[in-house]
Amino acid sequence: MQLQTPRLILRQWQDSDTTPFIQMCADDEVMRYFPKKLDTSEATAFLQRIRSDIEKRGWGLFAVELKATGEFIGFIGLHVHPAEFELADAPEIGWRLLPKYWQQGYATEGAKAVLKYAFRNLRLDKVISFTACLNTPSERVMQRIGMQKLREFDHPRVPSDHPLNKHVLYEIRRSDYLHIPFC
Template identity: 80%
Template sequence: MKNIQTPRLILRQWQDSDTAPFIQMCADDDVMRYFLKKLNAAEATAFMQHMRDAIETRGWGLYAVELKATGEFIGFIGLHIHPPEFEIADAPEIGWRLLPQYWHQGYATEGAKAVLKHAFRNLRLDKIISFTACLNTPSERVMQRIGMDKVRKFDHPLVPDDHPLHRHVLYEIHRSDFVHHTFC
């Protein structure tokens, strides 16, 4: 896999040195606020291995992100494929998760724009989706900033009906729309 670089970030394959900060991120109350539960160390390590394997197999996936200036691991940004039984996911999903000290600095938007560019220009994907709980307005704002369009709201099939995170919002962007955005 070739790294994806932006002015401030390197999106790359996972390394063993990412394990400790990734476990910390998956156990952080603020980071995991819009998920059903935090991940323990074993779950986080298994998830990281799954992301590493996906990149190794396909050549793309949810990339580890480091700051160019310091080499620090700050989270992940990339593409994910859901199982076919998850009907809402009819295309790869773009997603991101960063350690809290790196929020509100434009890193998610910067990295996500680079991933979209790679997805449409190099991988020649036709469509990318993204979704999150309706309560997760910070992620929804990133979706808007990277040029995605809101498609609809839906009830997440894996979230209990009475849970505050049950209602989700779905966004998408097509390759044909992407080329019209000025950030290309």
């Protein structure tokens, strides 16, 4: 399974993605809105779960490469949370890019392609997204792709006194998505 945009290819992971993925998960800038960076073993285990999810479902958090150069730039896609997680009623759309690819519209471009696939191919009823309230760049991407803010909440896996505990939840429903001009 592969999704393409004018500048990006969203695809299954390749072995050559492993090193830049591990570096991305250990990068201070990339991980500043997460409770902690991932060490090599944690990042490797996370990548294995991502790959396994795609193999099982046919979709998930896709590796993203630039069409022009074939460079790995991060991931964009859908993630299903465990049933015990409060927000498990819909897949979450998410993205994580290497810093040198920020502020170039790649997250928005890739996320639009993922939403199109989610609603037109998978026929999902809704997609959610959430991030730390401090992560305004990701929140802006949510807004650009047509998502609506539902509420703020305390993340159950982040200590209540941690600065990243407060999160913001967005969603988009298929019925609303189909009325957005870019879809």
